[in-house]
Amino acid sequence: MILYADSGSTKTDWALKTEDGKILTWKSGGWNPYFLSTQQMIEEGKDFINKSYLENQNESSDYLEEYLYKVTKVQFYGAGCSTEENRKIVCAALETLFPQAKKIEVAHDLLGAAHSAYNDSENQKGIVLILGTGSNACLYNGNKITQELTNLGFWLGDEGSGGFLGKKLVIDFLYNRLSKEIHYLFYQKYKLNREIVLKRAYQEPKPNEFFASFVPFLYKYKDDSFVRNLIATTFDEFLNRIEEEFKDLNLNFYAVGSVAYFFEEILKERIAKRKGNLVRVVKSPIEGLVGKS
Known part of the structure; x- marks a missing residue:
């Protein structure tokens, strides 16, 4: 019985493939080893085992727990799992939660994104983007990652991400740079001030989740010229970073994550400006990961 996980900084999508081919899915908080320790992951894991409500079943914790004790293999793809040290943090938590599992694999979420976004028949060189709470990118040849973008995390990087978008929005709000209408609407909804934000x-x-929580506001007003420009400028910063390292952007692009999904039109436009082609956007990679096993 195989347990799959796709973890960003905000949430983790879990999927359990049972012996009879049934797929059980649920969510938990994000398991980014830059933000959580092994013990924190263990505690959260115990919590979802005891309290989770399965998304596609009229059953909850007892039903899930019965299956989880039969897990023999775990495949975990996670944000922050690009280094051996960070992979060990996650692996230690999974080993504690699933001691009966004979094989536990922890890999970078970029690899999970590539596996999910590419079709099995595609083997050409392309650029895979992750645009959710955080952001990342890699060159992928249909078989393996050949180059990864230098990633500095939320405070120093994550250009194009939900956290970055929200941070720009809040900064513009506190500096009174927003248009009068958007400033008023934003304040009426969130009642933020400098002290709360700091x-x-x-x-x-x-903090990345706090700033990413403002993405729905941006989506609601994405047709406003100020908001649209903010989103486009943020995507341009991300693509500029990619161009610095990958050089050639005249390639097919594959994007994974809620920010890419909700702002697909703007992302496609900004990529086309650089002669690239956005082939496919996947909101959540977990289904693709399970389906290709």
């Missing part, structure tokens, strides 16, 4: 940014955990 506390959430520097004193509380997961």
Whole structure:
């Protein structure tokens, strides 16, 4: 029985493939080893085992727990799992939660994104993007990753991501750079001020999730000229970073993540400006990962 996981910084999508071919799915918080320790992951894992409600079943914790004790293999693709040290943090948590599993594999979420976004028949060189709470990119040849974008994480990088978009929006709000209408609408919805923002940014955990929480506001007003320009400029920063390292953007692009999904039109436009072609956008890679096993 195989357990799959695709983990970003905000959430983890889990899917369990049972012996009779049934697929059970649920969600938990993000398991990014840059933000969570092994022990925190274990505690969260115990919590979802005991309390999770399966998304595609009229059953909850008892039903799930019965199956999880039969897991023999775990495949985990996660944000922050690009280094051996970080993979060990996640692996230790999975080994504790699933001691009966004979094989546990932890890999970078870029590889999971590539496996999910590419069709089995595609073997040409392309660029795979992750655009969710965080962002990343790689060159992929249909078989393996040949080059990864240098990733500096939320505070120093993550251009194009939900966290980056939200951060730009909040900064423009606090500096009174937003258009009058958008400033008013934003304040009416969130009632933010400088003190609240600084506390959430520097004193509380997961600031990336806090800033990414404003993406639905951007989506709602994406046709406003100011908001559209903010989104387009953010995507341009991301693509500029990619161009610095990958040089040639006259390639097929494959994107994974909610930000790519909700702002696909703008992303496609910005990629086309660089002679690239956005072939496919996948909102959540977990289904593709399970389906290709």
